[in-house]
Amino acid sequence: MTSCLEGLRALVVEDEMLVCMDIEQMLEEFGCTVVGPAAKVSQALALVDAEHIDFALLDVNLGKERSFPIADRLASMNIPVLLSTGYAHLELPYDRLPKIQKPFSEQQLRDCLEELMASSAGSESYF
Amino acid sequence: MTPQTGADLSETLRRLNLLNAVCENASGALFVLNEEQHCIYMNTAGFELTGFSLDELQGRPLHDIIHHTHPDGRHYPIEDCPIDRAFPQSRRERGQDVFVHKDGHFYNVEYTASPVEEGETIVGTVLEVRDITAEIQARIALEDETRTLEILNRTGAMLAGTLDLDEIVQAVTDAATELSGAQFGAFFYNVVHEGHALQLYTLAGAPKEAFSAFPQPQHTAIFGPTFTGGTVIRVADVTADPRYGQSAPFHGMPPGHLPVRSYLSVPVISRTGSIHGALIFGHGMPGIFGPRVERLVVAIAAQAAIAIDNANLLDAAQKEIEERQRSEDHQKLLAQELNHRVKNMLATVQSIATQTFRASGEQALLRMFQGRLLALSHSHSLIMQENWTTVDLKAIAATALTPFLGEVVNNDRLLLDGEPVQLSPKLALALGMGFHELATNAAKYGALSCETGVIEVRWRDIGEGILCLTWVEKHGPPVCAPQSRGFGSRLLERGLAHELHGTVRLLYDAAGLVCEIRMPNPEDVTQ
Numbered sequence: 001m002t003s004c005l006e007g008l009r010a011l012v013v014e015d016e017m018l019v020c021m022d023i024e025q026m027l028e029e030f031g032c033t034v035v036g037p038a039a040k041v042s043q044a045l046a047l048v049d050a051e052h053i054d055f056a057l058l059d060v061n062l063g064k065e066r067s068f069p070i071a072d073r074l075a076s077m078n079i080p081v082l083l084s085t086g087y088a089h090l091e092l093p094y095d096r097l098p099k100i101q102k103p104f105s106e107q108q109l110r111d112c113l114e115e116l117m118a119s120s121a122g123s124e125s126y127f
Numbered sequence: 128m129t130p131q132t133g134a135d136l137s138e139t140l141r142r143l144n145l146l147n148a149v150c151e152n153a154s155g156a157l158f159v160l161n162e163e164q165h166c167i168y169m170n171t172a173g174f175e176l177t178g179f180s181l182d183e184l185q186g187r188p189l190h191d192i193i194h195h196t197h198p199d200g201r202h203y204p205i206e207d208c209p210i211d212r213a214f215p216q217s218r219r220e221r222g223q224d225v226f227v228h229k230d231g232h233f234y235n236v237e238y239t240a241s242p243v244e245e246g247e248t249i250v251g252t253v254l255e256v257r258d259i260t261a262e263i264q265a266r267i268a269l270e271d272e273t274r275t276l277e278i279l280n281r282t283g284a285m286l287a288g289t290l291d292l293d294e295i296v297q298a299v300t301d302a303a304t305e306l307s308g309a310q311f312g313a314f315f316y317n318v319v320h321e322g323h324a325l326q327l328y329t330l331a332g333a334p335k336e337a338f339s340a341f342p343q344p345q346h347t348a349i350f351g352p353t354f355t356g357g358t359v360i361r362v363a364d365v366t367a368d369p370r371y372g373q374s375a376p377f378h379g380m381p382p383g384h385l386p387v388r389s390y391l392s393v394p395v396i397s398r399t400g401s402i403h404g405a406l407i408f409g410h411g412m413p414g415i416f417g418p419r420v421e422r423l424v425v426a427i428a429a430q431a432a433i434a435i436d437n438a439n440l441l442d443a444a445q446k447e448i449e450e451r452q453r454s455e456d457h458q459k460l461l462a463q464e465l466n467h468r469v470k471n472m473l474a475t476v477q478s479i480a481t482q483t484f485r486a487s488g489e490q491a492l493l494r495m496f497q498g499r500l501l502a503l504s505h506s507h508s509l510i511m512q513e514n515w516t517t518v519d520l521k522a523i524a525a526t527a528l529t530p531f532l533g534e535v536v537n538n539d540r541l542l543l544d545g546e547p548v549q550l551s552p553k554l555a556l557a558l559g560m561g562f563h564e565l566a567t568n569a570a571k572y573g574a575l576s577c578e579t580g581v582i583e584v585r586w587r588d589i590g591e592g593i594l595c596l597t598w599v600e601k602h603g604p605p606v607c608a609p610q611s612r613g614f615g616s617r618l619l620e621r622g623l624a625h626e627l628h629g630t631v632r633l634l635y636d637a638a639g640l641v642c643e644i645r646m647p648n649p650e651d652v653t654q
Contacts, residue, residue, distance in 0.1 A: 016471060018478035025481070061467055086470025087463055103474035103504050105497055 004117050005110070006031035011047060011056035011074075013067055014084070015039040019102075023057065026106045030113070044070045053079055055116060057109075059102075060085040060094075068094055080120035082112055158254040159243070164188035164205070167251070176236075176258055178229030189254075193226045198233045210240045210254060218242065223259065235260045275423060278302050282427060286434040290441045296329045299431040300406065303393075304331035306427070307420045309408035311337075311385060314395075316404040317354050328404065337385055347374040353392040353405045361421050364413035365390035389415035393428045397436050406431075459514065466511045473504050498567060499560070502527055506559030510552045517549035517649075520558070520596075524584055527562035531570050540574070545586035548594065548650050557626035564615040565598055565642055573640050574603035580639075593629075594648035600639035608635035 010032045014020040020037050027034050035051045038044035040062060047053070048070065056074055058067040060083050067083075071094060074081050083090070083099045090099070100112045150157055156173035158166050166184040174180060177193050184192055190205045197203050209220050220240040225233050237259045243251040282302040286295055296314045304312030311332035330337075348370040352358045362368045365387055372379035380387060387409035395403040406428055408416065477500050484493035505526045509518050521543050525535045532538055550558065566575065566582075574580025580603035586596035600606075609616070616633055619642065624631040629646030 016475055016478075018482065019471075019474045022474075022478035022481050025485075061471075086467040086474070089463075101504070101508055102470040103477040103500065105501055108501075 003030055003110070003114065005113055007033075008054040008117070009033045009035050009052055011035045011044065011051070011053045011058075012037035013039070013044045013056065013062070013070060014059040015062045016059070019059075023109075026109055027057075029106065030110060041065045041067060041069050045073060048073055048077070048079075055080045055082065055113070055120070057082050057084060057113075059083075060087060060090065071097065080116050082116050154257075156256040156258075158189060158252075158256070160189055160252040160254060162250055164190060164252075166192075173256070176234075176256060177226070183229075193228075194224070196227055198225050210238060210252070226256075234258055235263045275306055278306050279423070279426070283430055286430050289434070290438045292435065292438045292442070293329070295431065295434045295438055297331075299395075299427055299434075300329045300331045303406050303424050303427045304408060306423050307391060307408045308410070308415055309389075309391070310410045312406060312408045314404055314406055315350075315354075317402050333385060349390070350392070350405075350407075353394045353407075354402060357394040357396050357402050359394070359421060359425060360390065360392045361416055361418075362390040363416075364388045385409065386411040388413040391416040391421065391424065393421070393424045395428045395432045395435065397432055397439075403432060403435050462511070462515050465515075466507075469507060470504065473500060473507075476500065495567070498530070499563060501530070502559060502563035503556065505529075506556050509559075510555055515552055517551060518555040520545065520548040520550055520586065523550065523555050523559050524562050527559050528566050528582075531566045531575055540581045542581070542583040542585070544584070545596070546588070546650075548586065548648070550649055554627065554649060557623055561619055561623045561631075561644070564618050565640075568615055568640065569600055569603070572604070573606065574600035577604055579603070588648050588651070589645075592648050592651035594646050594650075596644040596646075598640070598642040598644075600641070603639050605637050606635050606640055607637070 008031075010027050012020065012023055012027070012034050014023060014037055020039075024034050024037065035053055036044065036047055038047055044058075044067070053074075056070070056079060058070055058081055060067055071081050071083070081097055083094065083097050084102050084104070085099055086102045089095060090097075098112065098116050100108065104112075150168075150170045153170060154172055156176040157168070157170040158173055159168035161167050165187065166181065166189045169177075169181050169184065177184075179192060188205055190203075190208050190210070194208060194210070195203055209222055210224075219242070221238070223235065223237050226236050227233055235258070237257045239255045241253045241255075242249045243253055279302070282298055285298045289295060289298075300312050300314045303309075309332065311330065313330045314328045316328045349360065349362075349365065349368070353360055362371075365371050366379070368390075389408075389410035389412060391408040393406045395405060397403055406424060408424070410416070477497060480496050480500070481493065484490070484496070506518075506523060509522055509526050524543055528535050528541060532541055535541055535543070569575040569580070569582060574582050581601050583599045583601065584596070585599075586594060589595045612620075619631050620633060623644070627644065627646040629644060632643045634641040634643070
């Protein structure tokens, strides 16, 4: 099955080791190349500067940090972002970003990412 | 001049008698002064007015006897007297002034001073005087009353218009001090703790510094009856009162205290009977506060009590609201954190399973496990959205069935029908899992395993607080009872029944599976 996800470079930011392994495998199944994964904001921002990235999957809560600065940077570069979160609601403006509730199945992640890439072509920033 | 006849003389005498009768019977005091301002005639009313006999008025100008001093004690020289001017300036003078009685008291008069002329020459003055003390006192009393009403009205309007405690107490203290004629007034709060100290709240007529150097006043013999017994204390001279000066350490007013002789204290009593505090007034002169002042201040204190009660009620209500808001915010924060942790834990459990099963190659089992875990997680999401309060039964069913049917709203293959029923989070999780198992079975063997099958879910109260929910599959492949019971049927018939405190029956009807759940209706308020 060919997918619009095939060959894309995905920044993964996730601080749970096991969840991270799972996501990497799912993304590889979709034909994506994983950039990272990063578990901290500073690590992720360094990757954003150094690497080519097509989209990012960001866990909102990174222990003591939130991943919002990474979302801000990516938004300024027009790189699509999917937030993964266990929170029911996020503070604005981040609540307007595409979200996926943890835990998620491979199919749910695929659906969300395909929608993200399809809509990102002409999308506006959440600001 | 023509010589007078006897008839003329008797006529003159008759006229003099008449004139004398007029003068002596006049209610106004009449005086005739000569060119030296000495009194040469005074009628009976004049004697009654001044207290002096005509003899006593001789030898000095009348001014020096009845008009020599101003009410404030200053000397009143004759040169300044307008009555005196009637003579040298030859014109009628009218006016009001204050005279001094023989016994020393002052009285208010209205006078007319007219020159007595002989041809071109002025030889004296006629002075008419009327005592207007009673009129003036009546006018002053009326003005006082008007002013009192104005202050009461202003204070009442102000008290009705504010719920600010500081404003209320200041307005009351100011108004009561003004009305009572006190040099200073204060409101003391009744602070109930060890020693029963009285807290100075506000002052009128004196700066706060005038009291700030002293320790908090205590419930002494003079303060106590007002603050603990709620009685009014009005003393003409507090330094002469037996209750005064009994308490250590000062035995009276502390050194440097504003001098107080007249003392009035009026309690401010709330509608519950507790004593908010007291209005206390002082004056350096004795005998300032009469019963009228006491009545006025008691009336103001009653208004103040209502206003303070209202302000306290508002304050308490606001504190209550703030406290509730804080507690709600805190609860939301905790719920958010709980959600996050639950979800992360579920994600980690899923990952462990994925990694474990992937190695063993048991893909079917992995999918079944994932399905159950996600069903649990989705029910959880619904509960989170409702902030761990309650979740609607229909919403729980729809959430569980969404992964199998896609969109559940307006789906021809699904009917969800029943009154709104709010489920506790625990019931919602259990029913969510139950619907997931039923849907999984339907997808494998039942109505969702072919294109034509439909599922009808209905629930209603069947009386005696029992909610009956039926899951009926139709138009699917023929159904036969399974050989052995799997996890799904065990979860439904044992686990769910237990969790719901009800019964769950699975009927493998050939036309389609039927599941009947009976449980205590969570909407039934009698339970």
